[in-house]
Amino acid sequence: MHDIRTIRDNPAAFDAALSRRGVEGLSSSLLALDEERRAKIQAAETAQAEQNAASRQVGAAKAKGDEAEFERLRALVAEKKQAVAAMQAEAKELDAKLSEALMGIPNLPADDTPDGADEEDNVEVKRWGSIPNFAFDPKEHYQLAGVQGGMDFETAAKLSGSRFVVLSGAVARIHRALAQFMVNTHVDENGLTETWTPVLVREEMMRGTGQLPKFGEDSYQTTNGWWLVPTAEVPLTNIVNDEVVEEASLPRRYVAHTQCFRSEAGSAGRDTAGMLRQHQFEKVEMVSITHPDASRDELDRMTACAEGILERLGLAYRTVALCTGDMGFGARRTHDIEVWLPGQNTYREISSVSVCGDFQARRMNARFKPADGGKPQFVHTLNGSGLAVGRCLIAVLENGQQEDGSVRLPEVLSPYLGGKLTLTAEGVLV
Numbered sequence: 001m002h003d004i005r006t007i008r009d010n011p012a013a014f015d016a017a018l019s020r021r022g023v024e025g026l027s028s029s030l031l032a033l034d035e036e037r038r039a040k041i042q043a044a045e046t047a048q049a050e051q052n053a054a055s056r057q058v059g060a061a062k063a064k065g066d067e068a069e070f071e072r073l074r075a076l077v078a079e080k081k082q083a084v085a086a087m088q089a090e091a092k093e094l095d096a097k098l099s100e101a102l103m104g105i106p107n108l109p110a111d112d113t114p115d116g117a118d119e120e121d122n123v124e125v126k127r128w129g130s131i132p133n134f135a136f137d138p139k140e141h142y143q144l145a146g147v148q149g150g151m152d153f154e155t156a157a158k159l160s161g162s163r164f165v166v167l168s169g170a171v172a173r174i175h176r177a178l179a180q181f182m183v184n185t186h187v188d189e190n191g192l193t194e195t196w197t198p199v200l201v202r203e204e205m206m207r208g209t210g211q212l213p214k215f216g217e218d219s220y221q222t223t224n225g226w227w228l229v230p231t232a233e234v235p236l237t238n239i240v241n242d243e244v245v246e247e248a249s250l251p252r253r254y255v256a257h258t259q260c261f262r263s264e265a266g267s268a269g270r271d272t273a274g275m276l277r278q279h280q281f282e283k284v285e286m287v288s289i290t291h292p293d294a295s296r297d298e299l300d301r302m303t304a305c306a307e308g309i310l311e312r313l314g315l316a317y318r319t320v321a322l323c324t325g326d327m328g329f330g331a332r333r334t335h336d337i338e339v340w341l342p343g344q345n346t347y348r349e350i351s352s353v354s355v356c357g358d359f360q361a362r363r364m365n366a367r368f369k370p371a372d373g374g375k376p377q378f379v380h381t382l383n384g385s386g387l388a389v390g391r392c393l394i395a396v397l398e399n400g401q402q403e404d405g406s407v408r409l410p411e412v413l414s415p416y417l418g419g420k421l422t423l424t425a426e427g428v429l430v
Contacts, residue, residue: 037094044087051080116323129316140343145405177416197235232285295380353384
């Protein structure tokens with residue numbers, strides 16, 4: 001969310017930054033609404049002062065026995081009281097209208113965010129690992145003989161509809177092992193605090209991180225008003241909602257492994273085969289709450305944490321800086337990490353790490369108390385996948401596939417799989 005005072009102070013800079021995201025000329029309408037709101041507040045305050053003055057005069061007229069003046073002043077007080085109430089209601093309505101308008105505007109891109117219209121303009125900043133060479137045509141994950149018995153889309157469709165899956169046996173165990181490996185690595189090596197959070201949140205929590213009001217169709221809401229989280233970013237970031245924390249407690253670095261739920265609105269026909277794009281999936285999510293001066297470095301740190309998971313799994317990847325036209329609503333700069341999928345012969349996103357500046361903090365009213373005793377300031381927030389568990393499973397299966405349909409698994413998973421690192425063509429771990 002944006003600060004109207006900043007827009008008021010430099011509307012040209014605000015419009016110039018938004019134009020990089022393809023949004024043009026909003027400052028004039030925002031400032032007109034702001035001016036109307038402030039004028040109504042001022043009028044209400046003036047009328048309130050007049051009401052108070054007339055109220056004081058009522059007693060004096062009564063004491064003098066001036067009945068005519070008493071009645072006139074009493075009528076004036078009643079009139080002013082009614083006018084004040086009406087103007088305060090109008091000011092409140094205009095304030096809500098301005099707040100809603102500000103909440104619908106995307107974050108301003110960072111200076112070092114590449115300009116561009118869409119994903120074609122994203123900039124590759126790193127590439128790691130060797131793309132595997134196969135002596136056969138590699139298959140997609142759901143086509144592998146060793147996987148087919150443990151990845152059941154038909155039963156899932158019977159239970160829940162399309163874009164769900166039932167994992168069982170060895171495939172389910174590998175999926176669980178990957179999540180455990182990720183969380184342990186982030187806790188033991190990357191210094192994140194393991195956190196277990198609800199997957200049902202209140203509406204104001206979704207507003208705090210920017211999923212609402214603009215993107216409600218992308219998520220699921222229960223009949224009693226709760227929302228199913230699209231990612232653990234929502235509960236983790238909102239831990240500091242409406243809080244003033246001590247500067248010494250920053251940075252706060254969290255990691256959580258949760259179920260996530262997305263309606264995938266607008267993605268009809270995309271990635272319908274296999275488990276690449278599901279309504280329900282698991283993710284290991286990282287969130288950092290930082291001092292404003294530290295957030296840009298924290299973005300690079302979090303990106304390295306996510307990249308490190310793929311490196312330890314031996315999976316080739318590339319990291320790209322998203323351009324202004326492809327970046328998410330709440331981000332100032334985003335690094336997407338794309339893992340190589342042999343079955344599709346391309347890189348596919350497996351993590352997205354973003355720095356949001358104070359954009360979410362303003363929506364949440366999340367601040368820190370400076371150590372020098374100054375006025376509380378808004379924290380900065382960051383979030384990123386570390387990693388998407390299902391997509392990591394896909395990458396492990398496809399990159400480790402053998403011609404007979406078996407899969408060789410990464411060595412780092414050995415402690416989580418009882419030392420068994422081969423998924424046979426019959427779907428058994430050995």
